[in-house]
Amino acid sequence: MLNNPTVEKLKSLKLKVMAQMLSDPDAALRELSFEERLGIMVEKEWLSKKNSRIERLLRQASLGLNACIEDIDYTVDRTIDKKVIQTLSTCAFIEQKLNIVISGKTGSGKSYIACALGNCACRHGYTAKYFRIPELLLEIQESKLENRYTKYMLSLQNIKLLILDDIGLKAYSLEESRDILEIAESRYNKGSTILSGQVSHTQWYDLFPDPTIADAIMDRVIHNAYILALDSKISMREVMAERIIKNL
Template identity: 40%
Template sequence: MLLNPTLEKLQTLKLTGMSKALEEQLQAPDLYQLSFEERLGLLLDREATERDNRRLNTRIKQARLRQAACVEDIDFRHARGLDREQVRQLLNCHWARDHQNILLTGPTGVGKTWLGCALAQKACREGFTVRYHRVPRLLQDLHIAKGDGRYPKVMAGLARIDVLLLDDWGLSAFTDQQRRDVLEILEDRHNLKSTMVTSQLPIEHWHEVIGNPTLADAILDRLIHNAHRIPLQGESLRKKRRKVAKAKAAT
């Protein structure tokens, strides 16, 4: 058997997983005891795994998550009101399959963004497309997109994302145009895709930060009524870590 041409053809066909597995089989004499069908099955399994990993890496890269977080590292030891059972139920990602939203609220430093990124990364692992945006920057980008003609394309791209993570919601009051942009984003996604929001403001204050009562009602109707709410509380975890670091440095 001419192995080099076979390996080259596998590479040409972009069957890199099968190529690597074949090379490994050649270095493992015990595998020669397997039947042709069994060895072929191993090659196909390796190719499928390689492709799954490549797709996952692409989804995570395209998500542009602010923090490298994963659900396996969620810390329930700190008293911040995080419900272990609620989080466990969210880990199956049924919320994304059912096009439900997640709202994370709480004071600065309690881990809203980190937890949002962890849940978003889990959604990537489950095969969903994800995109992270800070709300102030996104609204600024939409304003620029209107000027250079990219607005319809940008909005269409946001509508296609399975899980849209909007960070730092409500840092400042929305302008009229920003209210309308947010409504268009949520209208495109309502009952079709999932949206995750993190905010320092309690949900009951969102109406006033949006401003216009009519548009605020429309926005919140599309955002909160099918949402899982995760209200966090307590002292900033960053402050706690600094205190621990200072204590260690003093000893």
């Protein structure tokens, strides 16, 4: 009789796993002491809440690819430093508020690594968000038209790991350049940013019409960044497609 009100109180406290274990006890646990049973209940509740938070963070991140660190391909045909990736996978760079710049030709795996690091960040409990820069710039323009630009830019600033893919697909207008600088400025020493694109960071100056803005962006992004220059003799999209076909 005691269990019924206790179970309801646990549910009201959103301790659903503990409530379920109390209402439907496992016979294998009856031989354990009260402290041991309680410890197991608390552990399972904690794991459930942790997994739920990770799932929520992954949904909110909207990663462009279903990628994870464990599945990165380190074959001899690719120039990827495994030790650097392993260092980044600890997410210490997020605590240190450092950036990552990834460059390489089409199919070299830039987006995959960026999204894998985003996945890793979520699994470590950090907020992350993925954007293709062309789409982000459209969203920023829309926020201006709807008089919510300040609020939108603040939302970007508060993300622990911001992933900006496809930088350098085109040269940017003066207004777009200012928006990119605003993002870089607002996140400097406050959050980490991953920028990925085919164009090497040494050529970013050509993307912006105003050299002063270009200098400001570079100063806030590059000097505190890990630089990953990828190369691959074969397109990783081709490799992944072949693997899918073989598994059919």
